[in-house]
Amino acid sequence: MASSEKRLWSSRFSFIRTKRVIFSLTLLVITSVVLIALGTTHILRPKTNPSDDSQRPSDINITADGITTAPGDWKPHNSSTIAEGTPLRIMSLGASLVRGEFSTGDVGFRKTMREELIDIGAVVNMVGSQRFGDMLDNDLEAYGGNRISQIHEHATHIVPELQPNLFLIQVGTNNVLQNRDIDKAGAHMEDFINYLLRASTRSTVIFSTCLTNTVPNCEPKILDVNKQYRDLIKKFASKPVLLAEMHPSEGFPDRPQAIDIGPDGTHPTDYGYSLMGHIFTKSIQEADKKGYLRWPVEDGLEKDGDAGRAEETTTTSATTETSSTRAATAAEV
Missing domain, CATH: 4.10.220 (Light-harvesting Protein)
Structure with a gap:
């Protein structure tokens, strides 16, 4: 039991x-x-999405070259690098400083920058509705005496057509010289940059602070505009936007000093312009390192602006020669 x-x-x-x-x-x-x-x-999951504001570092990123980006490590879809052959369709936007007025050959910073980009393996086409300067690929979108809002307006007529993948902006000095909208410079630049990003969706924007200015009573206003720009870059987290520091006040080396500004107090000497070109080149390389540069829209534009312009010149010359020959033959008859 x-x-x-x-x-x-x-x-x-x-x-x-x-x-x-x-x-x-x-x-x-x-x-x-x-x-x-x-x-x-x-x-x-741990927060690994860099577009999430809550995980971004609070401080902006400033490189040793004075290139500033907003917090985050954003990299867009279809990103590439200069070395991998992404063509740079560059639109330079601004006023007479972008045109290169008072420089030898009126090329300003553009020729220096373009040559440096070619030297590091980039394929470059400068684009815009204007042509200015003694260089083959001399297209740009710059108008002497224009303020930020005016260049913004000009851009609306050409950006949708050309679809640049890289914008270089150097504007704001005329706001100071004309004493117009100085307190609104940052807001106007913000509207301008947001428009460019919307109108050309594969683009990166590099805007720069204003150069030092020796016109009496202008420098304090230049510093005010530059502060607005430095505050503005903080708003562009998770967007392909960089700020290139052109003013010596921040202590970065190789910025145009007062001695590098010409007798009118605003436009640089040739050396000052070449420094601007170096700074923009460094900024483009920083954009490359961050993976911001994207293949431009395929719309029939030449990838190499020099080659396209040379071909255009040859075709024009051949057409002119043929027309002259026909005219001579007709005269003989």
């Missing part, structure tokens, strides 16, 4: 143990499913 009773209790304990094992396994499976589901919905 005792033996039979022992077997009965043993059987009962065995059953209970089996139920516990089944319950434990079931609980483990349920827990695993819940954890997987939470991970899939990112609830329990």
Whole structure:
């Protein structure tokens, strides 16, 4: 009887143990499913999305070259690098400083920058509705005496057509010289940059602070505009926007100093312009390093502006020569 009773209790304990094992396994499976589901919905995953403002560092990124970007490590889809052959369709926007007025050949910073980009393996086409300066690929979108809002207006007529993938902006000095909208310079620049990013969706924008100015009473206003620009870059987290520091007040080397500004107090000497070109080149390289540069829209534009312009010149010359020959033949007849 005792033996039979022992077997009965043993059987009962065995059953209970089996139920516990089944319950434990079931609980483990349920827990695993819940954890997987939470991970899939990112609830329990570490925050690795750089577009999430809550995980960005609070400080902006400033390189040793004075190139400033907003917080985050954003890299767009279809990013590439200069070395991998992404063509640079560059639109230079601004006023007379972008045109290069008072420089030898009226090339300003553009020729220096273009040659440096070619030397590091870039394929470059400068684009815009204007042509200015003694260089083959001399297209740009710059108008002497224009303020920020005016250049913005000009851009609306050409950017949708040309779809640059790189904008270089150097404007704001005329706001100071004309004493117009100085307190709104940052807001106007913000509107301008946002327009460019919307109108040309594969683009990167590099805008620069204003150069030092020796016109009496202008430098304090230049510093005011520059502060607005430095505050503005903080708003462009997760966007392909950089600020190139052109003013010596921030202590970065190789910025145009007062001695590098010409007699009119605003336009640089040739050396000052070449420093501007170096700074823009460094900024483009920084954009490259961050993966900002994207392949431009395929719309039939030449990838190499020099080659395209040379071909255009040859075709024009051949057409002119043919027309002259026909005219001479007709005269003989």
